[in-house]
Amino acid sequence: MENQNPITIQLAYPNPPPPDDEISLRDLWQRLWKRKVSILAITILAVLLALVYLALTPSQYQSSAMVQIGEVGGQPLESGPLLASQLYNQYLPINTVLAKKQLPRLESVVADKDNSRVLTLESRGKTPQQAQEFLDKIVQQLLSTQQKQYGDAVKVQKTQLEEVQKDYRSIRHQIETPSPLGKGADVPLAAISQSQRLSALSGMLAQIGALQEKLSATQTNPTVVTLSARYNPIPVSPKRAVILVLAFIGGLMLGVFVALLRGLPQHS
Incomplete structure (x- = not known):
């Protein structure tokens, strides 16, 4: 019986043409x-x-300035974020649609994150000089208002100090002035009264020292401009x-x- 080898038939098909919508x-x-x-x-x-x-x-130019809010007795005259909001709303036009088109205008007032007493003010104008002059006017008005508040707050602290000093001098005078000693039960009562005056005098000395420390330059300072208004000659918008x-x-x-x-x- 003869061996039969399988016959393999290969059919050759032509390569299909590329589609019409294919682009190289x-x-x-x-x-x-x-x-x-x-x-x-x-x-x-x-x-x-x-x-x-x-x-x-129209081109818009920007001017910026920095103001540090004053303090009395270690306490700021006003809250930085609150004052920033009040200032911005004060100079914001009633018609908010025209607010961004009005020139000059107060662009922003921001309290510093690290020191809330420091405010950064920015204004915009049609020219660099206009932006700077407008911001200068705002800063001067702010300083005027803050100066009055500072004077009133310092006056309150000084009045309180003078009253304590007056009471101190009065009690000290009573201690230094000899009083006639009575008989019997008057002697212990006089000693107790003298001891009470000495104790009150010691407390007043501490109170006077604390009030004087509050009025010192380390805890009482007026509002000042830390960076004068200056403009950028390059338009920002x-x-x-x-x-x-x-x-x-x-x-x-x-x-x-x-x-x-x-x-x-x-x-x-």
């Missing part, structure tokens, strides 16, 4: 290069529109460089999109 990177680049004029024109148009916007939008870069990138992307859209094959 080379074809994509060729389509874009073919429409480079359109892409460039759209990009230039976007940049021109950005330039028109910048020309029509609108941000010209950012707007132009975004316009260029956006125009370029729009041009590429339009070019690819126009190059798509039309299917019936």
Whole structure:
């Protein structure tokens, strides 16, 4: 019986053609290069529109200053965050819609996180000088109000000190003035009264020392300007460089999109 070898038949099929909607990177680049004029024109148009916007939008310049709230007896005249809120609301226009368009204006008042007595004030104006002059006026008005509060608070502390000193002198005079000794039970009562006066005198000395310490320069200071109002010669708004870069990138992307859209094959 003869051995029969299996016969293998290989069928060759032709490679299927690529689908019509498949695009290679080379074809994509060729389509874009073919429409480079359109892409460039759209990009230039976007940049021109950005330039028109910048020309029509007024520039805003910023000025900043720092104020340290005064204290009396180690206690601030006012709460920093509360005063910051009051100042901002005081100069905020009633019509909040126009608040961001009004120039000059008080842009912000912020209390420092580490030292709430320090306030940073920022204003904006059409020119650097306008922003600085407007902020100077606000700072001077704040100093005037704070100076009155400081004077009243110091006056209260000094009045309290004078009253304690007056009582101290009165009791000391009673101690130093000899009183006629009585007989019998009057002698122990006089000794007890003298001991009470000495004890009160000691307490008053401590109270006088504490009040004098509160009025010392380490615990009592008026409100001062730690950084005078100064302006930035570079406008803070609108941000010209950012707007132009975004316009260029956006125009370029729009041009590429339009070019690819126009190059798509039309299917019936």
